[in-house]
Amino acid sequence: MCAGGLPGEAGPQLERACVRALLNTAEAAGRQGVRDRARVFAIARGEACEAAAALDVAVLFGALTASEAAPARALLVRLGQMLTRLAHPR
Numbered sequence: 001m002c003a004g005g006l007p008g009e010a011g012p013q014l015e016r017a018c019v020r021a022l023l024n025t026a027e028a029a030g031r032q033g034v035r036d037r038a039r040v041f042a043i044a045r046g047e048a049c050e051a052a053a054a055l056d057v058a059v060l061f062g063a064l065t066a067s068e069a070a071p072a073r074a075l076l077v078r079l080g081q082m083l084t085r086l087a088h089p090r
Contacts (some may be wrong), residue, residue, distance in 0.1 A: 008063070010054045020047040021048045042087040
């Protein structure tokens with residue numbers, strides 16, 4: 001998805017949040033301590049939530065239709081679910 005057509009800072013913010021979610025997930029995977037790993041997975045989850053909010057802004061301002069945003073939103077929701085599980089190890 002190209003975020004260049006989104007209003008104001010929503011496009012760049014969406015791109016930054018997606019990149020940070022990916023990078024934080026990779027960083028967490030490389031951490032050795034369980035609590036430290038969980039903390040960084042939780043940060044990645046926050047970034048995924050931020051990206052989903054940027055999509056909501058795009059829909060709100062008419063840059064995307066709800067149906068155009070739906071596939072990316074579904075991926076972000078699933079990512080958030082996985083990161084929630086990883087951030088709360090048993």
